[in-house]
Amino acid sequence: MLDAPAVKRLADALRVALAGQRILRFHTAWRRLQCSSWPEVVAGLRLVEVASIGKNLLFHLEGGVVLFTHLSRGGRWELLPRGPWSARRDPRVKVSLTLERCRAVLYHGPIFEVLEERALASHAFLSRLGPCVLALPFDAALFARRLTHKRHLLREIADVLFDREVVAGIGNCLKSESLFEAGISPFRLAGRLDDGEQRRLGWSLSLVSQRAYRQAGRTLTDDDLALLGAIAAATEVRRHYVYGLAGAACLRCQTPIQRRRHGVSARLSFFCPTCQPED
Numbered sequence: 001m002l003d004a005p006a007v008k009r010l011a012d013a014l015r016v017a018l019a020g021q022r023i024l025r026f027h028t029a030w031r032r033l034q035c036s037s038w039p040e041v042v043a044g045l046r047l048v049e050v051a052s053i054g055k056n057l058l059f060h061l062e063g064g065v066v067l068f069t070h071l072s073r074g075g076r077w078e079l080l081p082r083g084p085w086s087a088r089r090d091p092r093v094k095v096s097l098t099l100e101r102c103r104a105v106l107y108h109g110p111i112f113e114v115l116e117e118r119a120l121a122s123h124a125f126l127s128r129l130g131p132c133v134l135a136l137p138f139d140a141a142l143f144a145r146r147l148t149h150k151r152h153l154l155r156e157i158a159d160v161l162f163d164r165e166v167v168a169g170i171g172n173c174l175k176s177e178s179l180f181e182a183g184i185s186p187f188r189l190a191g192r193l194d195d196g197e198q199r200r201l202g203w204s205l206s207l208v209s210q211r212a213y214r215q216a217g218r219t220l221t222d223d224d225l226a227l228l229g230a231i232a233a234a235t236e237v238r239r240h241y242v243y244g245l246a247g248a249a250c251l252r253c254q255t256p257i258q259r260r261r262h263g264v265s266a267r268l269s270f271f272c273p274t275c276q277p278e279d
């Protein structure tokens with residue numbers, strides 16, 4: 001699944017390609033939408049902006065209409081040239097927007113809604129999200145309040161970071177890389193983090209996510225990348241500090257990086273046992 005930096009880059013690309021164009025035709029495979037007045041309302045509106053919140057994409061149309069998608073479970077938007085084509089013949093297509101110069105198609109997306117802008121603040125899904133990890137400034141105080149809710153106290157911190165009501169937009173890579181940046185073991189219980197560690201983790205989540213957004217997913221800093229190239233020309237260039245690197249040497253202390261599963265969904269965490277002690 002895409003994380004917040006990847007969804008924001010997608011929003012940037014869609015904005016460049018689509019903003020300013022009028023939607024000529026709106027097709028959807030969802031019966032509840034077909035039976036509503038939305039297809040008629042959406043056709044004819046100009047697309048004003050494409051934005052992201054966590055892993056959610058929002059197409060803002062003129063007249064205060066918003067198309068909302070959560071890109072989970074294989075959902076993806078693609079741009080296609082205009083031309084003869086029927087979305088009805090392709091069962092993968094959930095939404096097709098025919099615009100003045102191209103076509104935007106949503107494949108497999110499990111969540112798609114058409115909303116009025118004023119309904120966003122009370123939306124059942126969006127209104128419960130924790131702070132977006134890419135928001136500037138990142139709302140570290142709200143993150144700390146959600147993190148320390150009593151239902152999370154006995155959960156491992158790596159598991160809690162996947163809870164979208166604590167922080168929105170975290171994927172497996174950002175989780176491992178942010179915990180490494182903060183020097184916190186993925187297996188510490190959330191309720192055992194002190195105030196300083198909570199602040200450091202919030203700061204690390206924001207820092208690493210901004211870096212991943214700017215660097216197309218790479219979380220390694222330019223300085224460390226240059227250093228790697230300078231000290232070991234034969235070393236395969238790496239993109240991360242720990243993610244996907246089990247057995248490789250930690251760049252800070254040379255300890256072999258480890259990986260371990262955690263939580264009910266048995267997600268993998270990558271970590272340095274020296275830089276991220278468990279006690």
Ligand SMILES: [Zn+2]
Nearest residue numbers: 250253272275
């Ligand atoms: Zn280390």
